Amino acid sequence: MGSGEESIGATGISRRVFLLRTGALGAAATAALYPSLARAAGALDPALNQIAGPALQMLARDTISGLIVFRVPGDDRYSRAQGLTSGTPGGIDARADELLLEDLDSFLPVPDTYAQALAASLTSATPVVSEAASACA
Numbered sequence: 001m002g003s004g005e006e007s008i009g010a011t012g013i014s015r016r017v018f019l020l021r022t023g024a025l026g027a028a029a030t031a032a033l034y035p036s037l038a039r040a041a042g043a044l045d046p047a048l049n050q051i052a053g054p055a056l057q058m059l060a061r062d063t064i065s066g067l068i069v070f071r072v073p074g075d076d077r078y079s080r081a082q083g084l085t086s087g088t089p090g091g092i093d094a095r096a097d098e099l100l101l102e103d104l105d106s107f108l109p110v111p112d113t114y115a116q117a118l119a120a121s122l123t124s125a126t127p128v129v130s131e132a133a134s135a136c137a
Helices: 015-033 035-040 042-071 077-082 096-107 112-136
Strands: none
Touching: 015 042, 042 077, 042 096
């Protein structure tokens, strides 16, 4: 493994890819929980868009693909990971993951009122979390 090779376990991804995805998700969560920090670090906005966006898209595709093969297994890596395969083409072969993601993105939008309420709750929770952290230190 020392010569540039990466071990790929039962999940089908390497440690490096796993750490990249986890780090990107952590960066996105930090930006969501501390919007004032994200605004103050305006130089990070392009980096967050380039890293967090693709990472969250991969996470969504993996989640939807796992859901699809739960109902329509085939002979793909998601079906094998769940331990149930089929000799016939399954949901992944039919590209149902792409269809479902497109439908969710295009036809099931999050209403602005929900997004505004979520942003307001995160913004108002930040001082409480900061005060609690200060009290513990």
